[in-house]
Amino acid sequence: MTLVVALACKDGVVLASESQATFSIAPNVYARREAIKIKPLGNDKLWGASGAEALVQKVEQDFSILEELHVNFSFSDTSALTAFRDTHTQIAGDAIRRHSQTLGQLNAPPPTVSLIIVGYENSQPKIWLIAENSIDMFCEQQGCQAIGGGIAFAVPMLGQYTFSEYGIEAGSLIAYKVLTESIAVSAFGIGGPINIWTINENGPHQLNESELDRLAGAYEWWTRTAEEDFKIKVVKRLKSFSAAQ
Secondary structure (H helix, E strand, O other), X not given: OOOEEEEEEOOEEEEEEOOEEEEEEEOOEEEEEEOOOEXXXXXXXXXXXXXXXXXXXXXXXXXXXXXXHOOOOOOOOXXXXXXXXXXXXXXXXXXXXXXXXXXXXXXXXXXXXXXXXXXXXXXXXXXXXXXXXXXXXXXXXXXXXXXXXXXXXXXXHHOOOOHHHOOHHHHHHHHHHHHHHHHHHOOOOOOXXXXXXXXXXXXXXXXXXXXXXXXXXXXXXXXXXXXXXXXXXXXXXXXXXXXXX
C-alpha cells in the first residue's frame, strides 16, 4: 500500500508521501522496508508513484531516457506528455498480458502502477495524474490529488481545505498532518518516515530533517489547539443548545 498526495497551493506545489514498501516473502507472509516514492524529473518537476515495485522501477528507467529527450518539458508540450503517457500505457499493458498468461487463472488482480507528475509553470501549480488505466488528467483546479491504497484515509481529510488559499509552507503542514493521521489509522501497508517536497518558482526542494521536525512540532501544537477549541468552544456551545431546548 502507498500514499502519495499532491497539493496545488497559491505559490507552488507540495508533493508528499509515506515511505513504507510491503512485499511478500512467502504465502501470506509480508515484510516491510523503507522506499523512496518521490523523485525529481529533470530540474523543474517531481514525480511520485504507487503500485507494483517492479513496474515503478521500469517507469523510473524509462523516464530517465524520456527526460533526456524532453529536457525540462512544458506541460503544454503535447508530444512530451504523449511520450510519458505512452510509456505508462506500454508498461501497464505488458504487465497485464504477462499476468494473464501466468496468474490470471488464479483470479489474482494484475499488477498496476499510477503516477503523479507535478511542477510550477508560468506562476501556476501543475498536477498531472496518469491513472493505472493510463487515463490522464490535470488536477490542479480541484486543489489536490492522491494515489495509492491509502487514499481512503487521506481524501476525506484533504477535502476540508481550499489549497489555493494557502502557501506551500501551510500546505506542507497539512500534508504532514494528513500523512501522519493516515499512517496512524492504517493497520498495515503505509508507514514513516514522511517525505515532503515543494516546488515553486525556485525549483524543487526536499524538506530536510530540521524542517520536518519543525512541522512535527507545529502539528502537535495544532492537535492540542484543536482539542482545546473543541472543549472550550464547541462543548460550551453544545450546552447552550441543550439549555435552549
